[in-house]
Amino acid sequence: MKKVVNALSVTGFMFFGAIQSTFAQEAATEAKTFHQILKQNFIDGGPGFMGIVLVALILGLAIAIERIIYLNMATTNTKKLLASVDDALSSGGVEAAKEVCRNTKGPVASIFYQGLDRVDEGVEEAEKAVVSYGGVQMGQLEKNVSWISLFIALAPMLGFMGTVIGMIGAFNDIAVANDISPAVVAGGIKIALLTTVFGLIVAIILQIFYNYIVAKIDSIVNSMEDASISLVDLLVKYKK
Numbered sequence: 001m002k003k004v005v006n007a008l009s010v011t012g013f014m015f016f017g018a019i020q021s022t023f024a025q026e027a028a029t030e031a032k033t034f035h036q037i038l039k040q041n042f043i044d045g046g047p048g049f050m051g052i053v054l055v056a057l058i059l060g061l062a063i064a065i066e067r068i069i070y071l072n073m074a075t076t077n078t079k080k081l082l083a084s085v086d087d088a089l090s091s092g093g094v095e096a097a098k099e100v101c102r103n104t105k106g107p108v109a110s111i112f113y114q115g116l117d118r119v120d121e122g123v124e125e126a127e128k129a130v131v132s133y134g135g136v137q138m139g140q141l142e143k144n145v146s147w148i149s150l151f152i153a154l155a156p157m158l159g160f161m162g163t164v165i166g167m168i169g170a171f172n173d174i175a176v177a178n179d180i181s182p183a184v185v186a187g188g189i190k191i192a193l194l195t196t197v198f199g200l201i202v203a204i205i206l207q208i209f210y211n212y213i214v215a216k217i218d219s220i221v222n223s224m225e226d227a228s229i230s231l232v233d234l235l236v237k238y239k240k
Contacts, residue, residue, distance in 0.1 A: 076106035159199020166192025
């Protein structure tokens with residue numbers, strides 16, 4: 001969770017830095033840049049719902065960045081690790097193989113260590129330890145990913161709620177002015193459309209990160225399963 005908070009802080013500073021940069025560019029030139037247009041549309045959409053959508057984006061990106069860093073660090077060359085464990089078992093026995101796993105980062109090495117630690121109790125017990133600890137490591141890989149899916153669903157819902165509120169405001173303006181001219185309803189309709197657009201943009205950005213993270217987790221889990229089977233085969237060979 002500390003990593004998430006740190007990532008959130010960095011993302012927040014980046015965002016406020018971008019806003020300050022936008023103000024500086026506004027003072028320097030009369031021509032509107034993309035950042036200035038984005039900022040103006042954000043303000044026009046209303047600070048209430050647009051602010052909440054922005055918070056959803058920042059939190060979602062913070063969690064996504066933390067997961068991507070963690071998953072990249074958890075990626076292990078399983079073929080190289082298997083070869084090292086095999087050589088260690090042949091030359092130095094179980095303790096040498098455990099030392100190899102201790103010096104290797106990643107969930108695959110942790111699973112190997114648990115299996116090797118139970119090999120004296122039999123290959124079946126070692127296999128059970130590998131399967132059990134594999135489930136624990138899978139939970140670590142999927143940690144906080146559900147929050148990203150929550151923000152993906154929440155952002156467009158908030159945008160649509162802003163749309164409804166904007167339309168209600170437009171109809172209220174019609175009732176007060178007793179006039180249905182475009183000038184009366186333009187403001188409310190603009191707010192409605194802007195909140196929807198920003199909500200959808202946030203959902204699209206987070207969805208891209210979410211799909212990458214899920215694909216990365218699937219890849220690591222497949223490597224874990226294949227490596228676990230290979231480890232059991234090595235232990236059977238070693239016991240013989």
